[in-house]
Amino acid sequence: MRSRVRWFVAVGLLALVVGMIGGVPQAQTQAFKVCSDIAWPPFEWVDARGQFVGFDLDVMRIVALLKGYRIDIQNLAFDSIIPAVVAGQCDIGASGFTITEERKRVVDFSDPYWESNQAVLVHAASGLNIITAFKAGQIIGAQRGTTGADWVEQNVIKQGINVTLRLYETYPLAEQDLINRRIHAVVEDEPAAKVAVKTSRGALKIAGMINTEELFGFLVRKGDPNRLLPRINDGMKEMKRKGIWNNLIEAYFGVDVNLDRVAQCYADLKGWLDRNQPEAYAENLAACMSGQTYRRP
């Protein structure tokens, strides 16, 4: 961590000089830059030790291992990722992007790697179920621009049910309002909703699921100039074949998983990745995250 601090200072000073003489092109490295908004557990987040962890990032790391290239992970605001990929500042966008026709016009997507449905979160003490949650007069929260918000718009409000849709910049703010009982329900991605239930200490529960069948994909610059998509798609297939995929899903989305363990688990186990043994990494990560015994490299 300290070296990162020093890096910041050094780069800051260097950049000051470089930036002032007009910017010198960076030397082309062999590594590809993976950009992600690392604040979205369990897909990607920053753990208590400052490590970048999560499902998307592990998939990116392991595919790179299997296909023989290096990656640098860059933490970047979600809204900036597609512009950065288009401008060539990032090679891969890996941040739980839903594959949409609109996005396909500006970037290319990998094969889908995740199917997400929407969960309806309610306060545990409210007694609401998936039907009563959408009663007339209720206030429903969702993150602006998400499938959840769209679903409420299309399937509740446009059907003539008089609910109020309150939009938030980001869903944890909606969850906070739900805990404070200022709104009646929140519609959001299932994995995120599960995390919310766990961290709310019993204040929230999932009233039910809505099948929207959104698909997540990794994205690259239009035309895939670095020929990355075949490698990513191949790599993901290989992960599934070798059982790595299921172990990662177990590690991040399993029933007994405590995401707070990740700081310890990742620190202990990332050596497996350095030793080029992704199978051992995924297997032990799944064990560690659900509190079972695991083997360090």
Place this chain on the structure above:
Amino acid sequence: MQRLEKLELIWQSLPLLGEGVLVTMTLTISLLGVGLLLGIPVALGQAYGPRPVRLLMSSYERFFRAMPILVLLIVCFYGLGFWGIYVPAFGTAVVVFGLHSSAYQSQIFRGAIQAIKEGQLLAARALGMSRLQAIRYIVLPQALRLSLPGWSNEYSGVLKDTSFVFAIGVTELTRQGWQIAMRTREIFLVFITVAVIYLILTYLGTWLLERIERRLSVPGLAGQRREEHGRVI
């Protein structure tokens, strides 16, 4: 029991928040430096330059004051990418914020120059000093002193503006707080802590500038007013 856990959470978050503070402060200090280096010539150009220079400096100042900082950041960082020029995010941030701040700092400095009596410059010229000497030995030392209160404002202003830089991937204090909040869902607690840190940083900075101001203060210098007749030399 739960309260204790929350205290512990804050305690454990301090190293990460500290990293954020370091980035925020490095950025703030660098950008103020760049802004100062650019802002002074802009102000001098506006106050003493020939007409074309004055116009140029005024348009520079207006341009950067009109531009939202986020737009500038994105245009510079991603725009240059289209031309195949890849600049480091932190360097881009320093330069973009520096340019933006130089416009504001030039205003502060120009105000200070205008507060200096015309006779000061006349007296220097009458001694046989060149324009440049008069500006260097008479105008600058006085104007810099008069600018210090304005810079206190500028410091606390840009300190908060730096939270925009995550748009180009620089993780500063607010973003560090955000990342902790997303992990722990303790949004309120984390951001109260972040707010307190900003408060401390603002207080420390203005305290330091006030100290400098007092250290450099000269009796009677702040109370001067501009003479009515226009530019003489």
Place this chain on the structure above:
Amino acid sequence: MSSEYKVSSEASFVVRVADLHKRYGSEEVLKGVSFAVRQGEALAIIGPSGTGKSTLLRCINRLTEPDRGRIWLENTEITNAKTDINKIRQQIGFVFQDFNLFAHLTALDNVRLGLTKVKKLSLKEATERAMIELRRVGLAEQAQKYPAQLSGGQQQRVSIARALAMDPKLMLFDEPTSALDPELIGEVLHVMQDLADEGMTMIVVTHEMGFARSVCDEVIFMEKGVIVEQGPPEQIFTQPKQPRTQQFLSKISELYGRTSS
């Protein structure tokens, strides 16, 4: 009514002014002024406010650029575009009505700055010289004080010391006592009188008729941008030839009492 004073090339003239014109917009403030000052002479310029006296003084070291006419300092033509005006200004001391001491510098530094930055003296030499001048105006004790800590009279004496330190060939005083409280005027006039007695060549724009009469060797009465009358003080103050001069002097004596010292 411009003076018919003949411009001579005699070396004993320190400053010569020939046919000086200056216009601010539509108003012509100097309409052809000519005169000369000999080595060691103290010249007083008197006249009503707004008649171009200060402009004339500022033209002499080109703090104000004249529109037309020529000025020489000894044999150097000040008005020549090729002349390095900064070199000329070093040789002409200028004392302003409102002192214009550098507000951020002590009295000592005010006097020293021109020596170190313009004359490029070492700090030690400059300090010695500056202290001599401060002693001469009676302010050695106040050397470390800032302008705001000094009285108006003290500030004006520092500004005289600042000008003298540069070893000027000519001193220009632009109403040096007009901004002072009456009780502070004396100390400044006293310093100026000493200076004149030591043989400093000086031009003094002033409303202090007593000073003009008793200290100066020559007096010019100016009005509306021209020299109305010029002569020794006895002549100007006791037998003015021009009716305008008489009117002005009688008005002054009504306002300020007797003009004799």
